[in-house]
Amino acid sequence: MSLPSLATVFARQLRSLAAASKMVHHRSSSSSNSGKFTDRFQKDLKTSFSLTDREGLDERNRPPHETDVLIIGGGVVGSSIAYHLKRDAEAGLNVTVVERDCMYTRASTTLSVGGIRQQFSIPANVEMSMYSVEFIKTIKEHLCVDDADPPDVQFNQGGYLILATEKGVDQMRENHKIQKECGAMVNLMTAKQLKSKFPWINTEGIALASYGYDNEGWFDPWSLLKAFKEKALSLGAQYIHGEVTGFDISKVPRAGAEMAYYTGSGRRVKTVKVRLPNSPETIPIKCSMVVIAAGPWSGEVAELLDIGKGSEEDLLHRCLPVCPRKRYVYMFHAPDGPGLDCPLFVDPVGFYCRREGFGGNYLCGRGPEGEEDEPNTDNLQVDYDFFETNIWPHLAHRVPAFENLKIKSAWAGFYDYNTLDQNAIIGNHPAYPNLYMATGFSGHGIQQSPAVGLAISDLILQGKFCTLDLSDFSFDRVMQNEPFKEKCIY
Ligand SMILES: Cc1cc2nc3c(=O)[nH]c(=O)nc-3n(C[C@H](O)[C@H](O)[C@H](O)COP(=O)(O)OP(=O)(O)OC[C@H]3O[C@@H](n4cnc5c(N)ncnc54)[C@H](O)[C@@H]3O)c2cc1C
Structure with missing residues (x-):
């Protein structure tokens, strides 16, 4: 997909980093859940995580000093965003995914039931699932990786x-x-x-x-996550095993010609601090844009940016209402x-x-x-x-x-539960023009992940929703404390 000129100019402004398609894959069989998941993972660990045997662990997990887009959370939503960004951006856009639980023992994705339906009351929810089902039905056209078995999500x-x-x-x-x-x-x-x-x-x-x-049923969530992740890796996204523990922020001036992407004044995330596993060390990663895709823990991550801690007149007044x-x-x-x-x-x-x-x-x-x-x-x-x-x-x-x-x-x-209205929160944060959120799906995030990955990619690369208009899911309703209720939710 070619980008419009504004995005092209912007992409050129982004610093090009050394190409990196490295990651750490760790798995173990330990899980407090019984039954099918432990069994199901064992088979995949051998294939999906076999990179561990081929490359040095330290090298692959070495975080970059800077990146263009940093995604917090490598579950199905973060991985779909990483894939769509790498697919649609010009070469040179660096995408880094930070995931603290690379065994996904607690991730919503791997513990999901994998249902997909079009039976919603909000048209945008219906449309998201319709997009996703088409994507899933034609997954081999999208997520095949050379030399690997084609993805099969058992739809x-x-x-x-x-x-x-x-x-x-x-x-x-x-x-x-x-x-x-x-x-x-x-x-x-x-x-x-x-x-x-x-x-x-x-x-x-x-x-x-x-x-x-028709077009409704269920599929294997783990296989979808694995397929997104492996394709994103093959396109050059980097996955880092580490936990985001803080941020450095700066004040942004009002938008000028050279900063056309940043409309309005506010703060800007400058660096993301990542604590590496088994290490007291915290590494700062400079980034141009940050996406919160931390599933049930998205509210906690937002708190690190003082979201929810401002005074009543402040854009930081309302918290990101997503919790486990x-x-x-x-x-x-x-x-x-x-x-x-x-x-x-x-x-x-x-x-x-x-x-x-x-x-x-x-x-x-x-x-x-x-x-x-x-x-x-x-x-x-x-x-x-x-x-x-x-x-x-x-x-x-x-x-x-x-x-x-x-x-x-x-x-x-x-569940990545949105306490305001149990619907997704998708888009920018008003106080941080370079901060995006894709969270709060409250029980329908697996089925919406292909659509959300595309929508966030459009928002970042094109500056607006293009294929799917998901503006109804913006943070505005949280700011105004006006729930946007889905009437067909289970
Ligand atoms: C029992 C159950 C049944 C479900 N059934 C369905 C269903 O039928 N259909 C459907 O569509 N959806 C369903 N869902 C919901 C769906 O699973 C979620 O909406 C979706 O998986 C959310 O994906 P995610 O990537 O946002 O979150 P996750 O998969 O939770 O990924 C977020 C990741 O962020 C990481 N993270 C968090 N904080 C940090 C940090 N500070 N630093 C680094 N990494 C961090 C976490 O480790 C996690 O791996 C179900 C969920 C559950 C629990």
Whole structure:
């Protein structure tokens, strides 16, 4: 993609650093989560992280003195941004990703369920998922790396089925209209139609159902992260194993001709301080632009920039309202459960369930409510009572074949939870013209990651949203304390 002249001029102004496509890959099998993730990673570690055997660790993890764009967080969002930037920028744009947990033991991405749907109420959310699904379906055209096996995210178009009681009917119809206008493949079904299509569902209390029959389902989140990361590396992005612990900032003058990218006055991030593993040392990395893609910990990172610490008139007054919220995922076996026709279904009570493979295994989960949903980053321990009390009775009611299920394993992960409105925050920070945020996805960040990577890349390289207009997700609503609510959120 060629850049407009402004971006070209700007790109030329950026200092060119020595080409670097080096990274540190560390993995170990330790994880406090049980079950599929530990197993799943073992196979990939050998391939995705085999660079460790070929190159010197110290050399690969040596941070640059300066970089053009520094991305904090190498999860699926940070890695998608790194890939899109390297794909779309002119040669010479240095992209550095700093990731403190290169085993991704706590990252939201690797503990996700990997669902993708177009069933949202906000058109931009529908459009993001539509973009992402196309990307995922054609992933081999985008993320193949020479000599390596083509990426396979195991996209299963099993569909999404959302069930509503009488109370939810009007909202479901409203959402449906928006989704259809955006071009989503969704059908509404009465209880009778539902029973005829999915005879294993108990339709008691169900007044209407919305079924995404195409372009919806689930895929393997780890494989998507791995594919983005390996492609970004192959294009010259550098991944650094380290933790961002602070920043140096400077005051920016008002925009002048030579600083056309920086509109308005404010602060500017000058350097990012990175603490390397097993070292008390903190390395400063000079950078032109910084992206916060730190998932559940984005609010913490923003605090290091005094975001949320200013007086009422100050642009730093509002915090970045993103924090970790624990969610459990349970895997169970039910020999008589529904087969291939089982979509990911969401009950009006609030739990979801989907098939996992073909052997009578299923995944399910449910968000805690009210005071139970407190920030908690202490541990990733699973609460099995939560399943017994809050999920199982409803699950067995909805699908009688699940009455004799057996829990096989479970894990916990952190949502990157936006406490204001559970929607993404995408774009610049008003006080820091060279600071971008891509966070707060609150349970739909995997499916939005391809779209968000493209949008942030456009914003950085072109100075505006081009392909997808995500301006509704800007920090402005946080500044004004005006939630932008998604009405179809699970
Ligand atoms: C149980 C569960 C189920 C989910 N199900 C779905 C689903 O079905 N569909 C869907 O679309 N989404 C789902 N999600 C949400 C989705 O996983 C997230 O929105 C998405 O992974 C966010 O990606 P990320 O890259 O922003 O965050 P992460 O994957 O958390 O990556 C952020 C990275 O930043 C690093 N980091 C943080 N602070 C620093 C620092 N100071 N210095 C350096 N590095 C730092 C972290 O180590 C982390 O690896 C689910 C999440 C969970 C927990």
